[in-house]
Amino acid sequence: MPTFIETLCQQAKAASRPMAQLSTGEKNAALLRVADRLSAERGDILAANRADLETAREAGLSPALLDRLMLDEARLAAIVADLCRVAELPDPVGTVFDEATLPNGLRIHKVRVPLGVLGVIYEARPNVTVDIAGLAIKSGNCAVLRGGSETLRSNVALAGAIRRGLVGTPIPADVVQLVTDTDRARVLELLQMDRTVDMIIPRGGAGLHEFCRQHSRIPVITGGIGICHLFVDASADLDRAVEVIRNAKVQRPTVCNALDTALVHQAVAGKFLPRLIERLAADGVSFHVDPAACDLLAGRSDAPVQVAGPEDFDTEWLSLALGLKVVSGLDEAVAHIAEHSTGHSDGILTEDEANARRFVAAVDSAVVYVNASTRFTDGAQMGLGAEIAISTQRLHARGPMALEELTTYKWVVEGEYHIRG
Amino acid sequence: MPTFIETLCQQAKAASRPMAQLSTGEKNAALLRVADRLSAERGDILAANRADLETAREAGLSPALLDRLMLDEARLAAIVADLCRVAELPDPVGTVFDEATLPNGLRIHKVRVPLGVLGVIYEARPNVTVDIAGLAIKSGNCAVLRGGSETLRSNVALAGAIRRGLVGTPIPADVVQLVTDTDRARVLELLQMDRTVDMIIPRGGAGLHEFCRQHSRIPVITGGIGICHLFVDASADLDRAVEVIRNAKVQRPTVCNALDTALVHQAVAGKFLPRLIERLAADGVSFHVDPAACDLLAGRSDAPVQVAGPEDFDTEWLSLALGLKVVSGLDEAVAHIAEHSTGHSDGILTEDEANARRFVAAVDSAVVYVNASTRFTDGAQMGLGAEIAISTQRLHARGPMALEELTTYKWVVEGEYHIRG
Numbered sequence: 001m002p003t004f005i006e007t008l009c010q011q012a013k014a015a016s017r018p019m020a021q022l023s024t025g026e027k028n029a030a031l032l033r034v035a036d037r038l039s040a041e042r043g044d045i046l047a048a049n050r051a052d053l054e055t056a057r058e059a060g061l062s063p064a065l066l067d068r069l070m071l072d073e074a075r076l077a078a079i080v081a082d083l084c085r086v087a088e089l090p091d092p093v094g095t096v097f098d099e100a101t102l103p104n105g106l107r108i109h110k111v112r113v114p115l116g117v118l119g120v121i122y123e124a125r126p127n128v129t130v131d132i133a134g135l136a137i138k139s140g141n142c143a144v145l146r147g148g149s150e151t152l153r154s155n156v157a158l159a160g161a162i163r164r165g166l167v168g169t170p171i172p173a174d175v176v177q178l179v180t181d182t183d184r185a186r187v188l189e190l191l192q193m194d195r196t197v198d199m200i201i202p203r204g205g206a207g208l209h210e211f212c213r214q215h216s217r218i219p220v221i222t223g224g225i226g227i228c229h230l231f232v233d234a235s236a237d238l239d240r241a242v243e244v245i246r247n248a249k250v251q252r253p254t255v256c257n258a259l260d261t262a263l264v265h266q267a268v269a270g271k272f273l274p275r276l277i278e279r280l281a282a283d284g285v286s287f288h289v290d291p292a293a294c295d296l297l298a299g300r301s302d303a304p305v306q307v308a309g310p311e312d313f314d315t316e317w318l319s320l321a322l323g324l325k326v327v328s329g330l331d332e333a334v335a336h337i338a339e340h341s342t343g344h345s346d347g348i349l350t351e352d353e354a355n356a357r358r359f360v361a362a363v364d365s366a367v368v369y370v371n372a373s374t375r376f377t378d379g380a381q382m383g384l385g386a387e388i389a390i391s392t393q394r395l396h397a398r399g400p401m402a403l404e405e406l407t408t409y410k411w412v413v414e415g416e417y418h419i420r421g
Numbered sequence: 422m423p424t425f426i427e428t429l430c431q432q433a434k435a436a437s438r439p440m441a442q443l444s445t446g447e448k449n450a451a452l453l454r455v456a457d458r459l460s461a462e463r464g465d466i467l468a469a470n471r472a473d474l475e476t477a478r479e480a481g482l483s484p485a486l487l488d489r490l491m492l493d494e495a496r497l498a499a500i501v502a503d504l505c506r507v508a509e510l511p512d513p514v515g516t517v518f519d520e521a522t523l524p525n526g527l528r529i530h531k532v533r534v535p536l537g538v539l540g541v542i543y544e545a546r547p548n549v550t551v552d553i554a555g556l557a558i559k560s561g562n563c564a565v566l567r568g569g570s571e572t573l574r575s576n577v578a579l580a581g582a583i584r585r586g587l588v589g590t591p592i593p594a595d596v597v598q599l600v601t602d603t604d605r606a607r608v609l610e611l612l613q614m615d616r617t618v619d620m621i622i623p624r625g626g627a628g629l630h631e632f633c634r635q636h637s638r639i640p641v642i643t644g645g646i647g648i649c650h651l652f653v654d655a656s657a658d659l660d661r662a663v664e665v666i667r668n669a670k671v672q673r674p675t676v677c678n679a680l681d682t683a684l685v686h687q688a689v690a691g692k693f694l695p696r697l698i699e700r701l702a703a704d705g706v707s708f709h710v711d712p713a714a715c716d717l718l719a720g721r722s723d724a725p726v727q728v729a730g731p732e733d734f735d736t737e738w739l740s741l742a743l744g745l746k747v748v749s750g751l752d753e754a755v756a757h758i759a760e761h762s763t764g765h766s767d768g769i770l771t772e773d774e775a776n777a778r779r780f781v782a783a784v785d786s787a788v789v790y791v792n793a794s795t796r797f798t799d800g801a802q803m804g805l806g807a808e809i810a811i812s813t814q815r816l817h818a819r820g821p822m823a824l825e826e827l828t829t830y831k832w833v834v835e836g837e838y839h840i841r842g
Binding site: 017020021100102106108113115116194198199213214217219220237240241243244246247248251338347349356360361362364365366367368369370371372373375376381382383393394395396398399408409410411412413414415416417418419420 | 438441442521523527529534536537615619620634635638640641658661662664665667668669672759768770777781782783785786787788789790791792793794796797802803804814815816817819820829830831832833834835836837838839840841
């Protein structure tokens with residue numbers, strides 16, 4: 001007798017076989033049907049969300065969490081609009097590449113196929129339910145969704161609308177499965193379903209990622225944790241460098257591609273640091289500075305500056321805090337990044353092309369920047385049209401993962417009754 | 422105080438950073454130096470191997486295992502020649518792809534970089550030690566090697582020669598680490614080193630793969646288990662189909678790409694099966710046939726035929742046994758493959774292009790064949806020049822994995838002090 005989780009995953013696996021052979025047109029039409037259904041059921045969806053919000057308020061959830069959980073007409077309309085945009089994205093499935101004819105006449109190529117079944121474990125935000133379902137359907141995959149207990153009613157309403165929207169299309173409703181039992185033991189069980197689930201995507205904090213790595217028999221896409229650096233080289237345009245650092249730190253400090261540490265070349269630190277601090281202090285930024293930077297700032301006791309503690313350069317701030325360190329040059333900057341970066345997004349600000357090349361060669365992060373804000377590490381910003389996760393692991397995909405990263409390939413070998421000699 | 426395994430893995434990780442920046446010429450020159458060193462030390466290597474063989478004989482290892490373990494002058498020369506050929510292969514590291522300029526002027530591309538540190542767990546064959554070390558060095562990776570206890574002395578001699586060959590090159594000897602403690606607990610420990618090891622490659626039987634999936638915190642490349650099928654369509658050229666099936670079954674029956682089950686269209690089964698059985702029985706093949714095929718063969722009680730048992734279509738024979746089943750047509754063949762294949766290598770023999778297309782679309786194995794033997798699933802045969810494993814999992818790489826599959830990529834984003842709006 002299969003368990004609840006086994007049944008969900010087996011249903012998804014069974015649905016994944018026909019999914020792989022659908023045309024782009026069939027998938028796009030189904031996405032638009034789902035979008036219509038979500039709009040039609042918005043009254044029920046918003047009512048379910050209000051019930052989740054009320055419970056969450058009674059449970060004393062923070063205003064930030066309540067905000068992440070909240071849906072209203074405008075937010076739901078935006079979610080539906082995003083889904084319609086997924087229908088417009090190019091479909092990676094069926095793309096042929098690496099074609100060759102071997103000396104013996106065998107013709108070989110690779111063709112993109114869906115990964116199969118995605119297991120997604122996430123918290124709070126109910127929009128993830130629709131985002132993932134949309135990207136999964138577009139890429140020919142099935143999704144087993146396990147959202148947080150605080151959004152259960154919203155997710156039941158959303159996943160129900162998605163499944164009802166699929167009725168009458170060539171796509172079986174079973175491509176989207178919601179784990180409605182929010183006992184944490186079900187997560188553990190899901191991580192063992194390596195016969196039916198092909199990839200686990202955790203969307204949450206470091207604890208969730210660690211839990212998945214520890215317990216999963218299925219490959220886990222870890223990511224989303226960014227201790228991000230920008231190095232201000234001696235040749236940098238300092239005025240513009242201030243603005244890039246400000247953007248990277250201030251524009252949206254709570255996300256993984258926000259800046260955590262600025263490294264400043266000693267040759268320009270005396271000039272640069274006071275300007276940087278003055279500009280960003282006005283935004284409410286507080287600074288954690290190494291002793292060398294401290295010395296340079298002596299006498300500016302009005303600034304929100306404190307000496308960096310031993311953990312500060314290994315902290316993803318997710319707030320208006322910024323580490324500052326003076327370095328002797330590019331080599332020390334690269335060494336600091338190698339030691340402290342999480343391999344998410346790191347960059348150099350410089351006018352020196354040779355230094356830019358050396359930095360790009362030496363820094364091995366998912367996204368390496370020259371003269372740009374780390375905030376561009378984002379599927380939409382990088383022209384991928386959508387994003388399911390930002391990978392900081394090394395296999396399969398690095399950085400923003402979009403539709404193509406939800407596919408794999410198969411080899412096709414065609415011959416004339418070829419035998420191996 | 423780090424453990425033995427932690428120390429090996431940390432040394433490999435530390436060596437991996439400079440490795441990533443070496444030129445192709447530096448890596449090739451180092452490979453040739455290692456080849457010279459292996460030749461120079463062949464006396465010691467063969468003596469160590471003789472000692473391993475003697476112990477193995479005393480322990481009562483099978484003749485097949487003893488043969489896998491054995492090195493002689495000719496085999497060692499072939500291993501060294503293979504290593505020299507790796508130096509001639511194209512280097513995937515540094516390849517730039519997916520270049521684009523975004524509407525805001527940001528220039529983006531991906532560039533291939535080494536994966537980092539490979540953990541390889543294998544049995545018996547000492548040639549694997551040199552093969553993996555060579556492919557790792559060429560692709561800029563480091564390798565932590567854990568061979569079987571029965572080859573420990575051979576592996577110590579081989580890995581020692583490799584490391585001594587690297588002295589005086591820009592490549593640190595620590596890029597190749599041998600786990601000389603053959604206690605199985607060390608394997609378990611290696612599988613936990615997710616801070617330093619990027620990929621686990623098990624080379625062995627189903628038990629080893631299962632053990633790795635169960636216990637590894639590091640992504641595992643599983644593969645090498647092939648229950649392979651060929652479907653003889655009604656339109657197939659039956660004479661040539663017999664020869665393809667014979668090649669797939671008989672040429673080297675002990676390997677994963679050898680044929681396990683032939684599915685035969687009912688319209689031609691009466692004509693085809695007797696010819697197939699007559700031809701392959703002469704090679705010593707025995708047949709496990711479904712009842713429908715049995716009926717067609719009634720009266721041929723001289724043939725080495727038995728009724729297939731319940732497990733026979735889920736068995737990787739690795740011997741001169743072959744499953745035979747009569748199917749009603751392409752759909753039943755595809756359904757049988759979906760149920761019984763391990764996703765390694767499956768094919769159709771047909772003269773009907775529409776059926777070939779339908780089969781290729783519907784069968785989702787790492788390599789799907791039209792009119793060719795499954796024996797071509799091999800890095801060298803498919804023009805990749807080398808092979809580190811054959812993946813039957815879906816992430817990162819499928820089918821033969823060669824140098825490019827030992828790399829990942831990083832994104833490089835270049836701007837003019839771009840900030841996100």
